[in-house]
Amino acid sequence: MIKIQTPISKEVAESLQVGDRILLSGKIFCGRDAVLPKICQLVEEGRLGEYGIDLEGGVIFHTAVSIAGVGPTSSNKPEIEGSFETLSKAGIRMHLGKGAISQDTIDMLEKNSAVFAIIPPVTALLGENTDSQKCVAFPELGMEAFYEIEVRDYPAVIGAAHGKSIY
Amino acid sequence: MGYDNHIVEAVRDTLVQAGSTFRDDQKRAYRRAIEFEVNDTARWTLETILENAEIAERNRSPLCDDTGIPHLLLEVGPNRAVTGEMLDAIDEGVRQGLRMLPGRPMAILGEGVERLDQHLGMDEDPGALEPAPIQIRKIDEDVLRLHVLMFGGGPALRGKTLRIFHKHNTQNVTDELVAWATENTGLLGCTPCVLAIGIGRSQYEATSMMLQAMVDGTFDVQSELEQEITNRVNAVGVGASSLGGNTTVLSTFVKIGPQRASGYRVVCMRPCCCFEPRLASVELSAKA
Secondary structure: OEEEEOOOOHHHHHHOOOOOEEEEEEEEEEOOOOOHHHHHHHHHOOOHHHHOOOOOOOEEEOOOOEOOEOOOOEOOOHHHHOOHHHHHHOOOOEEEEEOOOOHHHHHHHHHOOOEEEEOOOOHHHHHHOEEEEEEEEOHHHHHHOEEEEEEEEEEEEEEEEOOEEOO | OOOOHHHHHHHHHHHHHHHHOOOHHHHHHHHHHHHHOOOHHHHHHHHHHHHHHHHHHHHOOOOOOOOOEEEEEEEEOOOOOOOHHHHHHHHHHHHHHHHHOOOOOOEEOOOHHHHOOOOOOEEOOHHHOOOOOOEEEEOOOOOEEEEEEEEOHHHHHHOEEEEEEOOOOHHHHHHHHHHHHHHHHHHHOOOOEEEEEEEEOOHHHHHHHHHHHHHHOOOOOOOHHHHHHHHHHHOOOOEHHHOEOOOOEEEEEEEEOOOOOOOEEEEEEEEEOOOOOEEEEEEOOOOO
């Protein structure tokens, strides 16, 4: 197991290989279909600072955040996978979810020193390893708003890196 | 309104158990899969899912953040009666159970066509989530037993209900089922899967049979047909969390109902996710 702490440097992201098992700790962002296009729009308009959001070295976990907990949704849904490029260029080093992503996306990740990691859908375990959560943008979206959570030892496996995929 | 609290509390606790607890035969199936899994990463995934189940059971907390839509099967013995008040108490038990689990607040607001695009958003109350229409069946045992199942969204997305032309050979039905299961377990993401299959004379009956298959099926005993489907889908190698290996399907549960005098069979297949069937059962006793 490789211990990873956020923020993740380019060097650490580039050192990760497909199949590496990791334990992820630190602050990470959570968002899925509804909010990620809105975050991309903020990036493109240069307005992230208005929300106090800094994506450099960050992780995006593709999940809703509700009283039931967190758990990955499919990352290959158009609005989620469509966010990878903009967010990677804005500093995101790890996209965390599940499901196979396209070769174009995998190649784009390589160019931007980012990786895709797969997290098992283990809500109860993740709940025990989540220390705090706060909504940082678009609260009107409820459980699909943009959240920042602080986590300890989230288990994951690197699914795409350096142009290769585990699938 | 005064509900029968015996029923309300029994249903509430049963729903929480369904959403938070692996059955004993389910745990045994995972342990067997872990023992025989050849892919290291897939084995790690299976171990993590089992560890998650142990934590959820200990904390009485959701196995998955998609806590699911309640589906109910009520079994009625020869001398038992079901009243409207009893069904109201069951509904109240479901509401309280969803709040206690807690269920994900995902009841879509609005009526009719307003619900289709979700533009009114969701109710913040987990208890606002309505259960699916209750299914009732007769049993020989003289009890009133309720089975509570929580149906997640992924398997609903990847499920299929359609006719299969049998051409007077069961193998044709089996081959088509394997093809459906192979395609959809590859897309499911949350494998290992349990294939719940119902076969009947109409879409309605096939789906009812699928639900009964989830209640009646056991991981410990597989029919020849069930084992063949499991083995053939596993041979494709999708694996746990689609990471490869030999555990795409943990078990297959098939329920075959009455059949139509025709060249086709109506088949409903639900590729259940790695936590399903999320099922718990309780005998109900009404107040005196």
